[in-house]
Amino acid sequence: MDFLSENIDAGFQHLCESVFVRLCQIVGTSVQVAIRRETRDIKEMVDRRVADNDNVIEMESGSIREGFRLDGSDLDLMFWPNDHRVIFDMFQSEHYYTEDKTLILSDSSESPPGFTLLELLTPTTYRKVQSACVPMKDRLYISSSIFRQQQQSHWFPGSIGHGPCESGEVGGFEYDLAWCFACDFGPRSASWIDRCHSWPDREVVNEIVRNGCHFVPIGHSLGLHEQEEWRISFSLAEHKLVHSMNHCQFLTYGLLKIFLKEVIDKQSEETNKLLCSYHIKTVIFWVIQQNVVPLWCPQNLLAGFWVCFKLLLKWVYEGICPNFFIPENNLFLSKVHGSAQRKLFLELHGLYEKGLVCLLQSPSISSYMTNVFYNPRLSICTNEDRMISECDHDKELFNEIDRNITYTPQNLDHCIKYLHTIELMIGEPLTQYQVLMLQRITATILQSTAFTLHNMYTNTGLNKQMYIADRMSCHMLKLAARFGCISDMMYIAMFYCKTFRYREALCITDIIKVKLAQPGLMYRRRVDPERYTEAVGGQSWSTKMRQAVVYDITLNNCTCYINELTLEQQSALQNKKVALFIPLFVVLHFVEFLCYRHIDTTLAQTALEELQVLVHHDQGLYVNDLDRDISWEILGICQQMTGNLQAALYSYQQSLIQYPWHTIQNATQMRIQDLHIT
Template identity: 25%
Template sequence: MESMTIEKHESLNFYNYLCQKIGSEEVVKVRRLALVINDIGQNTNQITSGSKGEGLDLKGSDIDVMTIDCNIEVIESEKDFNIQHQRLSFVINTEETQPCFTQLYLITHHHNLILNFVDPLGLLNLLEMKHLRNVLSNEQYKQWCISHYFSSNLPFKLHGPCISSKDGQYDFAWCLKCETWICQAKPWISRPRTAWPSPELIFSHTQLLCYAMLKILLKELVDRNEDLEGLLCSYYMKTLMFWISEETDPYLWRPDNIIPCFMASLKRLLYCVRYSILSHYFIPENNLFLLRFNTNNKEKIITILTNFYRQGINCFVSSETLQDYKNQCNETTKSSISRNSRLLQQIMPTFDTIRMMFEAGLVLRLLYAFLHSSRTGTSRVLFALQISEAYMVVADKNQYPNSTGNKHRYVSYKSDLNRLVIGLNADAVSGLLKLASFFYVHKNYEASLTMLTMISYTLQKCTDEKIDFSFFDCEKTLNPIQKHVLSLMKRENLGTLMKSSIIHPCTFQKDSSIIPQELQLDVSGKRTFF
């Protein structure tokens, strides 16, 4: 009984340590929701996926983005074809493919329509003939995506099913949507299982942390061996976690049981490698480990994983992310760092990601609709922050470049002013500076005099307790003054913390309608940061 109590205590300490290093349940939810809201606001049908989309922010993780191509639809049967859709329609053919793969045949109805089909994007050039049928070429389609959706100045490469930036920071997957659940995966719906997954299909936080630990084990320990690098990937770890979660009682995935849960996961990985079997979660006929290993690398990876299993969680002493476990774990629960300090420090990289992916053409009405229908305070705050940021970007663009006359100038003036006032909620400083710039550009001298006071007041805000977004480094901790001020604001919500504590750089688009003439020559690129 005493031994069990000690194990639970160690697990709880380790769980709290992981929440500090990887992200608490609250932080993970904020990260996920922030990225979902960002996706909603994009012009394209975008889904941020991978580790970032799952709420993790591990070292070295890239940004995975799925984009649904609305120009093409995929159907399972030609009888589902709807000529009114005005899109190229392809039917799934799996007769000559491995499980989880398919060929896409242009449906026969299009053969008669192909001469009259309006094709400004050149999609018909991506077809190949196979068995007297038009088939969509995988390689040509990805090359077409590169030429149509990416700047020629940015280097991209093909990486498996994705289009990746050569610096490794981004993976883009262009997806063709099938509106129905494909028949190959239908057995997943009815196969016997425990209570997992729940109808909401959400990992518990303990499950997510175990998955993160497997990723760290893989990326920071196994991949150190050059001949093993890339042999296992995050997708395999996720598949493994899905199977274990489905086969075990959800009650076991508790914070005070996280170490036994991780050890069980590692043991299962070792089994899968030893017998070269890891079934695809939705289509089990596809063995992901079939022919994956040769004799040499298989024995080596088995030896390494066996060693890790014997060490238990002590194996992470050699990892970069969790190496300080022994020093910090026992102090985690006694830490004086406030919730707000941790929250901001852990979610800032996610907000940085959002700002990098930000586009001016946000769907503001949709964001407003979600704001008013949000059920939680956190979601309302995040939608409000995104709307404020959106208005800052929209106001920066020249809305009426060719308009003349007093009426158009008045409409433009009022519209930009309203947007900038809403944008004041985005952070502590940049909104005020943009508003000052706006009045200066429009020669509103009375307001400009007020702006002198406003700018002076704004500059006084640039003090040691503010978190300067342009210099924020997630590898470093907040300074003592920042931590102290945030601890005094423990009753404030996330929106107030962001508005009062964060300083964004003041950014202007090229040909911005609110930038002073004296700075226009400095804004030569797409966006310039001051």
């Protein structure tokens, strides 16, 4: 049944509109998706501009970077050494100063389309690259399989190798980490640019070309040099293409992903691993570019879905899924063939014969479709502004800011570089979400700078310099709190505690407690919508952040905030963990305990008891599961300081059996040994 050749009647329009509304609930409205993308854009923009030549660059890719927050969406991260670059011919070497860049030549003469060998042209100081080199044809090539093994860092327990990635699960979400090499040029074989007549527009094409591509360590299973070959990755180009979709196209992409997971993959065990989300992404790219759907709008959403499904069915029948960027690269070549291909085609054809009714097999969509079937005259509002409340909008924004806000400058020079970068960005054209993100980043960098500056002049014996540094640090922390959120005041309290101004620190914690008792507080996406709207509804996001938003405390492991946590920060840093993430309420009680020990031992005991109740009995309201290792550790430190060694031992043992999110086990073991309990 070809829905494009028919007049779209009112019933079909209602069905499309109902699915559109449901997808906005599952996938997100255009505003929510924009928030997710733009906050991440700013983070990566700041990171790139601050990065030194010998740094490792991080890029988020995959569905989360595209703007999805679907159940089961995994976190995809790509890393590459900033001082290495791949080129496609020797003429491109003229663009680099080889004293600070290691050049690698792509040689695809003997590789299948989309794959290549990488020849090391200039010396490298990167040990893992050196050890991955193998001699071939009187030249030195970087073996993808050896490099992949070398980079297996096992960041989290239970991680395994999966294709070019290190994969695993932590805190309920799955992740893929891939080390790769960057290239500032597009491959000669990428013919897709010549097809760009209607989509994407020329500006997007030019940006993709300027951004180049990457090479991930995996060879083609049918290639001559599988163990040495690298796959050309267009991850950056892909999320640029996805970002250039209109919202109806993006929701259609989301519907295809849901349909794959909830319907296609449920057909049989034999076929449920043959298709993946990358095939779905390839389908939607081709359909949009071929301009088969004349109008992508809510009333036509299912027509777009059906065109994509028919193209997927055709590809499975033919056994050919052409890569969007290099069509000669058949993405089905090593998986969709033989009896499995025939069975998958029959399953998809069975769904096709049912027409759009096959969507009723999707638990996420079916009830909304059924509602329209039973109520054909149902009036459906597709106005996105009326689908999401002000509170939900704000919740999305502040949550996305929180997930992108980890910044860990390593020294004062690095702090200054961050601040200078932010200063230059203030004058650039930014969206309203990006301005708020930049404001939050500024607060974070000021906090790191304040403590870094103080630590530099501690115990120098230079009183005047110490006094000046102290005044500057205090000023930066107060400035950060002025345009930050409620929890940013906690850094002032920590600074006063660190500099022996215990009463001033306690004054700050008292103010924080009053603010935390206010109705309508937004903490970890938890908020009473009515009270939140009553408290700050209609005000600017900057005002809302100052008056109603609470985040947990992040300690940059390159600087000391609380002397009693030095051991934990050093342990984490040795394991390449750049920060400690501590629940706000744990830090609050911890600082109160440390201060009251010098003022009122009774109140110190009260603070300790409140901390103990929180750590022992909290059910995830204030102490996240991933933060339980550091929370038990802090409780143990306090108990050890009071001389309650048995209780401290129990707390340290509890810390050791939690998920090792902060990699502080070495510190915990040292503290247990210091107890001298046999």
